[in-house]
Amino acid sequence: MSKQKYKLSTIIIFFVCLVVLISLLLTDLLISHTVSESIRNNQEEKAKIISRTVAKSEIVISGLEKEDDGGAIQEYTVDIQQAADVLFVVVLDMNGIRKSHPDSEKIGKRFVGGDEKVVLTGEEHISISKGTLGESLRSFTPIYNEQNEQIGAVSVGILLNNVEKALKKGHKNIFIGSIVGILVGIVGAVFLARYIKKILFGLEPFMIAKIHEERNTMLHSVHEGIIAVDKNSTITLVNKSALKIFTNIGLSDNPVGMKLTEYLPFSKLDRVLKTGTSEKDEEIAVNGVTLLTNRAPLIVNKEIVGAISTFRDKTEVHQLAEQLTGVRIYAEALRAQSHEFMNRLHVILGMVRMEFYDELMDFINEIVDHRVNEVSYVTKDIKDPVLAGFIMGKLSTARENKVDMKIDNETIIPKPSEDHVTHELITIIGNVIDNAIEAMSEMKEKKLQVKLNYNKNQLLIKIRDSGPGIKEEQFTHIFNKGYSTKGQNRGYGLYLVSKSVKTLGGSIQLNLSVEKGTEFIIQIPYNR
The missing domain is CATH 3.30.450.20 (PAS domain)
Incomplete structure (x- = not known):
């Protein structure tokens, strides 16, 4: 079973949301701790400032020195308590007896909580303790007179419930911010996924991987x-x-x-x-x-x-072109011979039906003698059977096109030492002969002569036709690839001839001294 393949958009949304969620949770933990500390410190600082303010009050100092049990200290502290919105502001004497209290009935009684003892020794401090008004955060500040003698202390209390409310409010704001952050992250992830997918032409990751592997294999x-x-x-x-x-x-x-x-x-x-x-x-x-x-x-x-x-x-391409050219030329030669043979069979069939037996005998003798002489002449001098068979095919092609083609072997032509030379010769001779036959298609006199001469490891080939000839301005272009005066997709025959001659290290030239027609003179090294 293949693994589940998730969409790119799903993967991006999942991981973006996961990163945002983890980031916000870590941020929430860090900020919550910081906010909690900040709120607690603010509340402690508030209580401390109020207690210090009360401790410096002339009303409080005067009331403690005169041991005033009247309402001056009580009235003052109640005003401070209401203005500062704290739980209580209690003034104590050195015996821990209250001189003020939100509940006037508790004035004159001992302070409850047990955490007042430290301040009565002259040390300011903060504590959390439970008193008559409930559990509270308390700030204690000693009170000194003008002689710098401690005459009492002041305690300011803030209800812990208020501190917790402030902390919960801070957490709530952080939570709301986290939720908004996650929603923004999801929206951003969706747009990011769409944008990336658009760049990738809508392809999924597994599709990209598959295309990548296919491309590498193909390349x-x-x-x-x-x-x-x-x-x-x-x-x-x-x-x-x-x-x-x-x-x-x-x-x-x-x-x-x-x-x-x-x-x-x-x-x-x-x-x-x-x-x-x-x-x-x-x-x-x-x-x-x-x-x-x-x-x-x-x-x-x-x-x-x-x-x-x-x-x-280019060597590989050229070899392939040579092989294709050779096959085409062989096929053309066989087609021409087959066509010529069928034409003669039709003539023989007609003579048999008309019972012209004497004329039929003469016709068959003429064919046999001509064929024997032709085959004998070609195969006797040309020792390479492939080249000889090719020449025989070209003779049939010439007769089919009503061209009087003559083969003149001035010497014995031995078989070359390497087979590729035969293929190059077929390309050279075949294309020049084809060009000549095509050039004479509109001429009344159609003559084509091929001369072969072997001497001192050099093969000389002369091919002359009775066609219209080549114009002087065409001399420099006829061997260029694609150059032709016969229309589109032509001009490759003589180009291949030139390439094959260069491959064999030979030379090719035109005989400009002939009165009419064209003569190609080709000389190539030829090792037997």
Whole structure:
């Protein structure tokens, strides 16, 4: 059973709320303690200030010195008690006898609580004790006369219930603030989740992980080298095929993080970053290796955020093109021979039906003699069976197109020492012959001559047609890839011829001295 996959919004809301809740709880604990201490200190300070104020009062000092049991001290302390909103203000003499009290009946009686003894020794202090009015926070301050002799003390009490009420009020405010904070956190988490999901194109985390793994598998499984850079020309991605190609051309491994201009100054990806225009099927040469490359910008929200380049060793591409070209030429030769054979069968069938047996015999003898002579001539001088079979196919193609094609083997043509030379020769001879046959399609006289000569490890090939010829202004362009005067998607035949000649280390030229038509003169090294 697979694990439960939660949505990104759910995960973000949960963790944001959890963080906010923990933060607020910790804050509540710290603030509550601080607020409690502050409220208690404030109440103690209030009681202390009142008791000190009463202790300095002339009314109180005079009343204690004269041992006045009248109402002066009582009246004064009651006013102070009401004005300051405290539980009691009690004045004591040195015997602990009350000189004032909120309950006038308790005046003249001993102070209750037992915590007054310290102040009667001249020490100011704070205590919590239970008296006749209940449990209270008490501040005791000694009273001195002008001779600095202690003549009594004053006690100010604040009901503990009031302190607890103040603490509860502080806690309530903190609790309300925490609830508001959690609600704000939830709302913020929802908006944050939506924003992040929008940035991620609505993808969930597990979907992103799956896409990431698929991308890595795809990038490293393709045969083409792939390299990507960000908008600052820093290399961000290189697949295994690219690393292999870089190693073959003498570059260091793992260029991720390096500047493109330092590692691949010839890549021209920085140009794509500036222009935003894709570039296709361009060739670059690096340390003697030719790479075929495509470059494209990476655009997000109409902004160029990087660029990517795919490339492949041109040698592999060229070999593949050679194989495809060779197969096509073989197929064309077989098709031409098959077509020619079917035409002759139709002629034979017609003669049989009309019972022209004498003429049929002459026709068959002519075919057999011509075929035997043709096969004998070609195979006798051309020792490579693949090349010989190809030449036979081209003879059939020429006859099908009503072209008078002649093969002139000036010497014995031995089989080459390497098989790839045969494929290159098929590409060279096949494309030149095809071009010549096509060029003569509108001509009345259609003649094509192929001469082969082998001497001192050099093979000389001359192919001459009776076509309209090549115009002088076309001489410098006919071997360029894609150049053609015959329309779109043409111009690859002579380009492949030129590439194959260069691969074999040979040369190709046009004979400009011929009166009409075109003659190609091709010379290549040829080891048997």
